[in-house]
Amino acid sequence: NNDTLNNVIPDDDDEPLDLGKQYAEDWTPENRTVNELFEDAVLAYLEENWDRCIEDFNAVLHGYKAYKRMITNCRKKCRSKADGDEPIYPENIDDLHFYEKKVKETLCLLMCNNEYREIAGAKALKTLPRETEQKLVDHRVYEYLHICYYQKKRYQDAANALFTFVIAHPDHETSLQALASYLTLPGVEADSVVNLETAAYVSMYFKAVSAYEDENYVRAVGLFEASLNSYLHEEDECRFYCEGPFDQGWHPEFISSVANHFTYCLKCKQACSNILNNLNGEFRKDMLRNHYNYLQFSYYKLGNLKAACSAVESYLLFDPVDETMLQNKNYYSAQPKVKEEYFTPRQEVVNYLKRQEYEYALLRYISKEFAIIEANYLKLTNIKTPKNETKDSKDKELGKKPDFETALHTPPGHALFSHVNLSKYFSTSREHREYKIDDTEQPRVKEDIYLIAKEEDLDGKNRYVADGFLNSTDCESLMKFAYMNVVEGDGYNENKSPHSKYERFEGITIGRTALMVYFGKIDRKWLELLLEKTELVREHVEKYFGLHRHLYFSYTHLVCRTALPDSPVDRDDLSHQVHADNCLLRDKDTCLRESPAYVWRDYSAILYLNDDFQGGEFFFAKDSVTRELDYVILPRCGRMVAFSAGGENLHGVRGVIRGRRCALALWFTQDKRYLEYERVLASAVLERVRSIGPLEEKNVQVPLKYEDVLVDYATNDESLRYFLKNSS
Numbered sequence: 001n002n003d004t005l006n007n008v009i010p011d012d013d014d015e016p017l018d019l020g021k022q023y024a025e026d027w028t029p030e031n032r033t034v035n036e037l038f039e040d041a042v043l044a045y046l047e048e049n050w051d052r053c054i055e056d057f058n059a060v061l062h063g064y065k066a067y068k069r070m071i072t073n074c075r076k077k078c079r080s081k082a083d084g085d086e087p088i089y090p091e092n093i094d095d096l097h098f099y100e101k102k103v104k105e106t107l108c109l110l111m112c113n114n115e116y117r118e119i120a121g122a123k124a125l126k127t128l129p130r131e132t133e134q135k136l137v138d139h140r141v142y143e144y145l146h147i148c149y150y151q152k153k154r155y156q157d158a159a160n161a162l163f164t165f166v167i168a169h170p171d172h173e174t175s176l177q178a179l180a181s182y183l184t185l186p187g188v189e190a191d192s193v194v195n196l197e198t199a200a201y202v203s204m205y206f207k208a209v210s211a212y213e214d215e216n217y218v219r220a221v222g223l224f225e226a227s228l229n230s231y232l233h234e235e236d237e238c239r240f241y242c243e244g245p246f247d248q249g250w251h252p253e254f255i256s257s258v259a260n261h262f263t264y265c266l267k268c269k270q271a272c273s274n275i276l277n278n279l280n281g282e283f284r285k286d287m288l289r290n291h292y293n294y295l296q297f298s299y300y301k302l303g304n305l306k307a308a309c310s311a312v313e314s315y316l317l318f319d320p321v322d323e324t325m326l327q328n329k330n331y332y333s334a335q336p337k338v339k340e341e342y343f344t345p346r347q348e349v350v351n352y353l354k355r356q357e358y359e360y361a362l363l364r365y366i367s368k369e370f371a372i373i374e375a376n377y378l379k380l381t382n383i384k385t386p387k388n389e390t391k392d393s394k395d396k397e398l399g400k401k402p403d404f405e406t407a408l409h410t411p412p413g414h415a416l417f418s419h420v421n422l423s424k425y426f427s428t429s430r431e432h433r434e435y436k437i438d439d440t441e442q443p444r445v446k447e448d449i450y451l452i453a454k455e456e457d458l459d460g461k462n463r464y465v466a467d468g469f470l471n472s473t474d475c476e477s478l479m480k481f482a483y484m485n486v487v488e489g490d491g492y493n494e495n496k497s498p499h500s501k502y503e504r505f506e507g508i509t510i511g512r513t514a515l516m517v518y519f520g521k522i523d524r525k526w527l528e529l530l531l532e533k534t535e536l537v538r539e540h541v542e543k544y545f546g547l548h549r550h551l552y553f554s555y556t557h558l559v560c561r562t563a564l565p566d567s568p569v570d571r572d573d574l575s576h577q578v579h580a581d582n583c584l585l586r587d588k589d590t591c592l593r594e595s596p597a598y599v600w601r602d603y604s605a606i607l608y609l610n611d612d613f614q615g616g617e618f619f620f621a622k623d624s625v626t627r628e629l630d631y632v633i634l635p636r637c638g639r640m641v642a643f644s645a646g647g648e649n650l651h652g653v654r655g656v657i658r659g660r661r662c663a664l665a666l667w668f669t670q671d672k673r674y675l676e677y678e679r680v681l682a683s684a685v686l687e688r689v690r691s692i693g694p695l696e697e698k699n700v701q702v703p704l705k706y707e708d709v710l711v712d713y714a715t716n717d718e719s720l721r722y723f724l725k726n727s728s
């Protein structure tokens with residue numbers, strides 16, 4: 001199909017793509033390393049030397065680009081060189097060909113990196129310290145830069161810099177507010193505010209769309225091909241940049257070390273497309289495939305039916321049942337000149353999707369298979385609960401052991417944006433697509449829930465662990481929701497530290513969420529997401545335990561436990577002491593099913609939202625006196641642990657040492673009298689908001705004790721009453 005790729009790019013002002021050497025040559029940092037430049041720039045900022053601040057931070061950005069290009073260029077060059085080399089010995093015994101290649105690649109990398117450093121001056125491209133690199137990855141430069149621009153009254157530049165920062169930190173409230181005020185400054189045009197870190201293909205893509213809309217198909221084809229090329233090239237760069245160092249933090253065996261580092265890189269690589277598909281803060285999962293859509297029509301208009309058919313077939317690889325594209329296919333097939341073999345997808349997209357599918361399947365395999373090993377490993381080493389725990393080095397190492405399932409880490413070079421839509425401030429493109437909560441680029445099967453551990457694995461009755469209730473987008477959404485809305489003391493009778501003085505406990509209930517939706521304070525999609533995902537869990541638990549009587553929700557609580565900044569790393573208390581959910585633990589063998597225990601609770605489930613914190617493991621306990629851990633479960637996005645709520649399932653949570661741990665705690669009952677009334681109200685609120693919108697009252701606040709307010713409205717608001725009646 002190569003004829004599709006030979007179009008001249010009818011364009012003038014785009015940068016050449018491979019800038020590695022050129023950057024290195026341009027790179028004259030007056031003998032300062034990128035790191036030194038960064039430090040100097042911060043200093044200039046602190047000294048309020050705004051001109052130097054602007055100059056130095058721009059030099060940092062420039063230098064970092066050169067640094068990144070150097071690294072990715074070397075990795076790319078050395079990979080293809082090693083791939084093309086004849087092996088020393090023709091036969092591939094014991095995978096030696098693979099290792100030979102890696103040895104040769106290493107040699108090449110050493111030399112290549114040196115070459116660049118020589119061109120750029122001895123110190124210029126010196127390896128960046130990890131913390132500085134992370135700041136660059138997180139676009140922290142713009143956090144300073146906008147202020148320096150602002151001070152110099154360069155308002156449009158300030159707005160651009162701040163916008164760029166906000167896209168990487170969509171929850172940064174003060175920056176969002178500052179951005180809004182920048183937009184009102186003289187000379188600032190909201191429409192021309194840009195993300196300074198937009199992927200390079202994007203501008204080409206939009207030029208292509210314009211050409212297409214102007215019916216200039218020759219230009220459109222050239223630009224779309226160039227943009228496509230650039231997209232794949234940029235994704236490639238991002239992937240190579242992912243192949244960086246990795247602190248294993250322990251001393252693994254050779255094979256484990258290779259596999260562990262490989263997994264780490266793979267996760268990073270899988271996130272690359274998220275970055276490319278984030279246009280000015282708006283997530284557009286279809287960017288790659290859209291190219292083929294435009295191309296098929298443009299080629300058709302130019303009379304190149306072979307290329308048109310090939311583009312159609314390429315598009316269909318992404319979505320084989322797309323009706324419009326299938327109609328196009330029929331239409332083209334009916335053309336007299338079209339041959340069957342024209343419908344061959346383009347090679348680059350076949351390779352791309354095959355790799356994607358393989359990598360995704362491999363990651364799923366890893367997360368599924370290793371979860372159980374991690375847990376068994378922890379169990380085998382027989383950790384005691386922190387009370388009698390002595391923190392020896394072995395134990396510390398152990399804490400780092402399960403690296404296979406570390407958080408989806410941010411790929412170096414880019415922040416992993418959450419999917420926010422900033423287009424309320426700015427319109428960026430002609431096509432507009434609704435923001436959907438669960439858009440994911442990865443191919444996914446619907447029924448993604450799989451069992452991780454059952455009774456036998458867990459040495460106990462009526463307990464199991466399953467994964468896959470939430471995908472990473474759901475978790476990101478819910479974490480964001482939690483971040484913005486959880487309230488100290490909510491659901492704990494206003495007690496802010498009910499379990500540990502080293503942690504802040506915050507929660508939000510269904511009732512509070514419903515009230516906020518009702519007052520128009522938050523979008524209803526959050527409530528919908530909460531109800532939908534927790535219902536998925538309820539159904540699973542009911543089915544899994546083979547219950548013949550209906551399982552009702554009795555209480556739903558999104559809880560975050562955050563380690564306080566000054567909490568000691570070697571603290572020896574638990575985040576949640578050993579307990580049972582429906583009885584009072586008295587001594588080793590007695591659990592009294594009486595008030596004030598929640599005796600009506602029959603089953604419990606905890607659905608986890610994140611794992612980017614330290615500590616906070618859930619555990620089943622043998623008994624409360626020896627406090628011996630029976631089985632440890634590591635929270636992960638979408639993982640659920642479920643168990644019957646009595647004394648047979650004593651459990652607790654180890655202290656959260658660092659970071660924030662959020663989970664949805666769900667309690668179920670088979671006694672209808674105790675069903676969660678807030679859920680019924682929430683459904684009525686949703687119905688109301690869907691049909692007539694939220695309440696028209698301004699400035700209503702949700703108090704800490706919100707329950708009475710909710711009931712008040714439910715009894716007095718006619719429309720709510722209507723929906724309530726209809727639901728029951």
Ligand SMILES: O=C(O)CCC(=O)C(=O)O
Pocket residue numbers: 576581606618651652653663665
């Ligand atoms: O968050 C967890 O993992 C468990 C919490 C728990 O057991 C409870 O709230 O009763």
Ligand SMILES: [Fe+2]
Pocket residue numbers: 579580581604651
């Ligand atoms: Fe519990």
